[in-house]
Amino acid sequence: MVPECTEAFMTLMLVITDRYKRLPNPLAKIKFFNMQLLLLDDFRTRLVQIMREQHPLDAIYGSILNAINYIILILKEWSDLPLFLRLHYYKVEYENFETNKKKQGNGDLAEIGTEKDGDSNTISVSSLVVTNFEISEVFHDFDQIKLDFMKGMAFDNTISLFEHLRKEMRKIIVEMIMYDTKARSQHYRKDRWMSMPSQKEYLKMTLSDSGCELFMVLKDRLHLVQQQLCSPLFEEVWQKLSQLLNKYIYEEVVLQNRFNEGGATQLSYDITRGLFSLFGEYTQRPENYFKDLKECCILLTLKAGSAMLLKEVFQNAMHPNHSEDSLKPTDCVKALQDISIFKMLPDTALKILSLRTDLHI
Numbered sequence: 001m002v003p004e005c006t007e008a009f010m011t012l013m014l015v016i017t018d019r020y021k022r023l024p025n026p027l028a029k030i031k032f033f034n035m036q037l038l039l040l041d042d043f044r045t046r047l048v049q050i051m052r053e054q055h056p057l058d059a060i061y062g063s064i065l066n067a068i069n070y071i072i073l074i075l076k077e078w079s080d081l082p083l084f085l086r087l088h089y090y091k092v093e094y095e096n097f098e099t100n101k102k103k104q105g106n107g108d109l110a111e112i113g114t115e116k117d118g119d120s121n122t123i124s125v126s127s128l129v130v131t132n133f134e135i136s137e138v139f140h141d142f143d144q145i146k147l148d149f150m151k152g153m154a155f156d157n158t159i160s161l162f163e164h165l166r167k168e169m170r171k172i173i174v175e176m177i178m179y180d181t182k183a184r185s186q187h188y189r190k191d192r193w194m195s196m197p198s199q200k201e202y203l204k205m206t207l208s209d210s211g212c213e214l215f216m217v218l219k220d221r222l223h224l225v226q227q228q229l230c231s232p233l234f235e236e237v238w239q240k241l242s243q244l245l246n247k248y249i250y251e252e253v254v255l256q257n258r259f260n261e262g263g264a265t266q267l268s269y270d271i272t273r274g275l276f277s278l279f280g281e282y283t284q285r286p287e288n289y290f291k292d293l294k295e296c297c298i299l300l301t302l303k304a305g306s307a308m309l310l311k312e313v314f315q316n317a318m319h320p321n322h323s324e325d326s327l328k329p330t331d332c333v334k335a336l337q338d339i340s341i342f343k344m345l346p347d348t349a350l351k352i353l354s355l356r357t358d359l360h361i
Helices: 004-020 026-051 059-079 082-103 125-139 144-149 156-183 209-228 231-254 261-279 291-300 304-318 329-338 346-353
Strands: 114-117 120-123
Touching: 004 026, 004 059, 026 059, 026 082, 026 156, 059 082, 059 156, 059 209, 059 231, 156 209, 156 231, 209 231, 209 261, 231 261, 231 291, 261 291, 291 346, 304 329, 304 346, 329 346
Parallel strands: none
Antiparallel strands: 114 120
16 A cells, blocks of 8 residues: 555665765765665655645545555664664764864864965865764774663654654544534434333344444444554554544543433444444454444343342432441442443443433432
8 A cells, every 4th residue: 555656766865875885984874874864854845745735535635644654664663773773873973073173163064274375375284183083082992881871762753754744634524523423423313312211122123224324324434544544544544543433432422311211222222233333344342442432322222120229329328427328439430330331430321321211310
């Protein structure tokens, strides 16, 4: 999935490295390395220019994101190579040396001093000798052990810029999918959850009509992005999307409605057979990415008798009467754990139970 132009560009970077790594002069190597950093930055800038002209769900946009991810992986591999470890050491030492010389008022090391003698310009031999001697002092005492105490890596700044772009592009893709999903969720949010028929009235449970519309759009967008992105990038996208969906459905559907027995059953069926099945194509345990929704469904579909007992446990623990039989907050947690609820807090669980029309809380 990596664009050919990106592979060709990184091959060029490798060829340049092969050419200059045999040079005996460390300063010359540093200059070639700095040129590579400039080329990488120019390439990144061009990718940004093209990216801004594309729709986030277009194939070209995905190709650019794949290219950025590929470059990051390659640069991280190169950062651990002995050549670039040593180059980074030389570069830092040389920059520190230049800074110290400037502070001493000796001028720029890159310029060779000249002396004016009448109408002719002559190179100062003493200046040339001193400059070469000082530069050689920067590199002559290299020791492999010093690499263990060196901060940073050769491509740290470049990788940071590419990773920032990678994060922003991935975020835009997720936001676009969420935008389309939210646009198709209006009917689902306002469905008649408190007046739906009981499960007993159905020959077979099916997904709600409003839920089908929502899940079809979601499945279409995920399938499209999966075809465009490499596996590690797509995994990041669907995992981040699952977090946003969990939060959105929990806040905009569950907390904004009341549920009778039929509505709670339908919601639970939509979540477990619709949403979980959709993400089940990418993970064996999709419910682990929707823990809020999973636990809400447990509370909303809990048998009325058990739900009333659970409510009494919460009320006794939250309003103790200082008797020996009064319950502690830990008893609420244990009661929730007994019905496989491990994340939700007792006060939140009581709030969810209050959304049931078959309980008087």
